[in-house]
Amino acid sequence: MACISPDGKPNLLGEKILETAKEPCTPEEIASTLILPFFRVRGGLRDLVEAGYLKEERGKYMITDKGLQALE
Amino acid sequence: MCEEQKGRSIRLPMLGEKAPEFEAVTTQGKLKLSDFRGSWLILFSHPADFTPVCTTEFIGFAEIFDELQARNVQLMGLSIDSVYSHISWVRNIEEKFGMKIPFPVIADLNKEVASLYGMIMPGESKTETSRCVFVIDPDGILRAMVYYPLTTGRNMDEILRIIDALQTTDKHHVATPANWRPGEPVIVPPPPTQEAAEERLKQGFDCKDWYFCKKTLDE
Known part of the structure; x- marks a missing residue:
């Protein structure tokens, strides 16, 4: 998984994406903020959404309660 | 295949x-x-x-x-x-x-x-x-x-050359000749009609004949 550790928690990259997604943002905005290639952001977003740490609405990604708890 | x-x-x-x-x-x-x-x-x-x-x-x-x-x-x-x-x-x-x-x-x-x-x-x-x-x-x-x-x-030079050639083709709608390198003249696609072939020789390209014309890109 690009952004999820074997224990199911976000890894370092996952945490960075979650921090960025505290405000709704597009994959492009996340890639720009974190200075990452799009493909890594897309793969990471998919992992984080599947694991319930992020949700997507109309092309923007936003952290979930589970995501906020993971950052505590 | x-x-x-x-x-x-x-x-x-x-x-x-x-x-x-x-x-x-x-x-x-x-x-x-x-x-x-x-x-x-x-x-x-x-x-x-x-x-x-x-x-x-x-x-x-x-x-x-x-x-x-x-x-x-x-x-x-x-x-x-x-x-x-x-x-x-x-x-x-x-x-x-x-x-x-x-x-x-x-x-x-x-x-x-x-x-x-x-x-x-x-x-x-x-x-x-x-x-x-x-x-x-x-x-x-x-x-x-x-x-x-x-x-x-x-050959990594060839990998880069392929990318440069494809991107040049897409941007300028041209083809690239054998051993082409960025900055060198490119091939103007052959004219598709007899009328266009007659026009081609008057268009200021570097032509050997109507089907073989090159031009230098501006950039």
Whole structure:
């Protein structure tokens, strides 16, 4: 998984994406903020959404309660 | 152009067609081909980790990585090895050769992607992928394929030249002659009608005849 550790928690990259997604943002905005290639952001977003740490609405990604708890 | 996979026949990709989608485990996590949309992608295979020619190629690809990035091109390698083998090998390359491998490498243990793209040449090896290069454009169209045998390392200048030629073709609607390099004259596509052929010689191009005209690009 690009952004999820074997224990199911976000890894370092996952945490960075979650921090960025505290405000709704597009994959492009996340890639720009974190200075990452799009493909890594897309793969990471998919992992984080599947694991319930992020949700997507109309092309923007936003952290979930589970995501906020993971950052505590 | 068909490949047998698990009892079913699959058609190998061809130039000008959509590159087949896949999802694969890589050294940078699970990735789909479609994650690369919007960028050019060089998908390349190598026979095996911890082998000398492949090591020189990985160093070569890493050396042109920044030049590829400047051209909006991503790189992704592949071999029929585990992700742990890949991780160990790229760490070894960094330790022994001082070269960090910045691109993901697919661990294609079940040969799924290799079979989908026809990377295994049974006449050479039934268990290793040959040195294949697939150039995929930002719309996911397969634009170039290059195959080298197990014994022959690839030429990174040619990889860059192919990218430059394809991007120049797309931007200026021209073709590029043999051994073309950026900055050199390009080929004006031959006129499609007799009338256009007569006009062509009056258009100020460097023409040997109506079908063979070159021009220098402005940039």
